[in-house]
Amino acid sequence: MISRERESVPAPSSDRLDRPEESESHAPNGREEDDREDPSEVAARRLIELLNEVRVALPGVQILLAFLLTLPFTNAFGSVPVLDRSVYAGALLACAVASALFISVSAEHRLRWRRGDKPDIVEVANRATIWGLVFLAVGVAGAMFVVLRHVMGSVAGTLASVGALAVFAWFWFALPLMHRRAAERRRAAERRRHEVSRRRRP
Numbered sequence: 001m002i003s004r005e006r007e008s009v010p011a012p013s014s015d016r017l018d019r020p021e022e023s024e025s026h027a028p029n030g031r032e033e034d035d036r037e038d039p040s041e042v043a044a045r046r047l048i049e050l051l052n053e054v055r056v057a058l059p060g061v062q063i064l065l066a067f068l069l070t071l072p073f074t075n076a077f078g079s080v081p082v083l084d085r086s087v088y089a090g091a092l093l094a095c096a097v098a099s100a101l102f103i104s105v106s107a108e109h110r111l112r113w114r115r116g117d118k119p120d121i122v123e124v125a126n127r128a129t130i131w132g133l134v135f136l137a138v139g140v141a142g143a144m145f146v147v148l149r150h151v152m153g154s155v156a157g158t159l160a161s162v163g164a165l166a167v168f169a170w171f172w173f174a175l176p177l178m179h180r181r182a183a184e185r186r187r188a189a190e191r192r193r194h195e196v197s198r199r200r201r202p
Helices: 002-008 020-025 030-036 039-073 075-079 082-111 118-152 154-200
Strands: none
Touching (some): 039 075, 039 082, 082 118, 118 154
């Protein structure tokens, strides 16, 4: 599926190929690069990047879901406390929802393929991927809660699972959002400098 998308990406225009220095000078700024590309080319490139990201996350959630599905059939599961059973059920449901959201990216693309909806497909798939990461973080933290409380004890296991959830929240959401805001501030400062320099020109 990804290879087909790569085939459908339009070739760069000749004026862009004749000016490599301009392309290289604006390469770090994603928005400026998108403004100089054809909308269909931008949508195709973003969809390929998104599908590659889903390929990274999907095996992890599927392995975790398979582990949680087999856990009730073990002999030790009968002695699991009620609280742990509830958390286990929540983790199982969260992993199932995360798996559905990640796979929906491929389903969305396949059912709307070649209908001129690629920009909208990218937006819908982006939201599904973000929510899939949210449910995956909840599922992993819930699974760690059940396992670590059995291995380390109630207090230590609870603290370790809460710490794991905090790590996911920091590296998966808080830190990327901080980097995005910093990049937006840099772009705004660059635009202001360009406006000032253009006004000062005779």
